[in-house]
Amino acid sequence: MNAAVSPAKIGPMQVLIKGRIDAVRRHDKTTYTRIITPAPDPYSRPQTVEVRSKQRLGQQGEEVAQLATLGGYARKPFRSTDKETGETTMVTPIDMTLDAIE
Incomplete structure (x- = not known):
């Protein structure tokens, strides 16, 4: 889902994750995509999250x-x-878990 999402359209218990795909793996018909987000400032570390989905979200x-x-x-x-x-x-x-809204 690379379409623009307005923060006003995000519902309860939903999050918008922006970043670069670091790795992708599959297990039991589920795709796990590791995403590294940009660091908020030059002195902090980027965050890493993993999103579960049925289909591949993109390439590394x-x-x-x-x-x-x-x-x-x-x-x-x-x-x-x-x-x-x-x-x-x-x-x-x-x-905590993150499941892609597909």
Whole structure:
């Protein structure tokens, strides 16, 4: 999806990703596209995201603008101990997912 998308047309839990395709892989009829976004300024690092889709979003090195749905799921909780206070808490990591709107 390289068509121009207006921020006003983006719905809840949707994001617009702009960047360059770094790598593409397929697994079980799903394409995973790794996109590197431009750094916000000369002193920060670019962000890297992975978008799932049914079809290929483009070729490696190609610039893309892709609308995606943001999702996520909780992983297995683990116990964490604060080194300063000794207090233990349960931490539940959350993995975020991006699914291309095709």
